[in-house]
Amino acid sequence: MNTNRWDVVVIGGGPAGLSTALTLVRARRRVLVLDSGLPRNRFAAHMHGVLGHDGKSPLTLLAEGRAEVEGYGGVIREATVVRTGRVDDGFEVEDSDGRVVLARKLVVATGLRDELPDIEGLADYWGRGVAVCPYCDGYEVRDRRIGVLATSQMSVPYTQLVRQWSSSVVYLADTVGPPTGADRMGFDARGIEIEEGAVRRVIADADGIRGVEMADGRTIDLDAIFTHPHSVALDEPLRQLGADRTETPLGSFVNVDPTGRTSVAGVWAVGNTVNAAANVPASIGAGSAAGGALNYDLVLDDVQLALGAAKEDAA
Known part of the structure; x- marks a missing residue:
């Protein structure tokens, strides 16, 4: 040696x-x-x-x-x-x-x-439409339809942060569940949508993120996803x-x-x-x-x- x-x-x-x-x-x-x-x-x-x-x-x-x-x-x-x-x-x-x-x-x-949530397609688009830092990537998707995939209760203030870059933000509750009490009131006051239920997969094409498919078969149109792994x-x-x-x-x-x-x-x-x-x-x-x-x-x-x-x- x-x-x-x-x-x-x-x-x-x-x-x-x-x-x-x-x-x-x-x-x-x-x-x-x-x-x-x-x-x-x-x-x-x-x-x-x-x-x-x-x-x-x-x-x-x-x-x-x-x-x-x-x-x-x-x-x-x-x-x-x-x-x-x-x-x-x-x-x-x-x-x-x-x-x-x-x-x-x-x-x-x-x-x-x-360590990303085990959702089909999420890791495939990490850094290419799925991001963690809105200060790093938020401006590039400003005013577009942004999904925030919840991973813990910290995802609630994180979603309010992402809201700074777009008025069209969707909180994907997944396994964490929807916000309640004052947190829910804050979401309602700033027009943040809430989608309950588990996320099955990310929908994307050659041009990037197109949305997510829920476990119940619903699809939600999105242009970008932020999540806190x-x-x-x-x-x-x-x-x-x-x-x-x-x-x-x-x-x-x-x-x-x-x-x-x-x-x-x-x-x-x-x-x-x-x-x-x-x-x-x-x-x-x-x-x-x-x-x-x-x-x-x-x-x-x-x-x-x-x-x-x-x-x-x-x-």
Whole structure:
């Protein structure tokens, strides 16, 4: 097994991981990025609301980011990490090919997995008419007929949010059921339609979403569907290291401070790995903050190493 030593190993090469790496390589750190090549937003042809990059392919953004990191001397390898562990002076990381690298510090930016409801056709159009973020995709379907597929009670305020982009919104209650009380009054006041019953399948053609078919045979015409899937953090490296975590309404996530520092000394986590709501700009910002904090942590270590060397020379 080939063993190399790095100042920082970044696990995950999405916007958060690459942003962290870029800050670190510009601080003249030896940085290795290990990336599986499966970003969460790979299903979408375009991303929106990203200042200076609105409408760009998310894969193009990542390609440009990789080139920037490599331009400053960073190294990026396509690899799937299978094991992380502590060693005396840092961390050991092993990939699925059996390669092992050593790092003084570790960043986990592996993202999350969206678990969609088991409805025929829904996953087929994920990122292509079925979306989660109205800030990312709402403007493109403004004033059209939008369905919101309920997945939990959080879908009620989520539907009110989607209503901002169109006056024609249909709440698909599915297995969650219709809103009641004040929530129902809010829907009625803003003209949000409610369709009860289970959704059987998504109806679509070459031009995109056309609606849904209900379990009772009814069809409901729609131009787009928004839904809030269950989020599963891809944080096995952090679990292996024993990082503290919290159960939230959006899923189970590792605790971090504002710079991404975890409860495990020397380990940071950024992006969707720790924040399901982080879009591309938020992930880039989190990576930048983590990179700065992490470099300073390395500086403090460098000071102690220099002091130790000085004592040895004086002895």
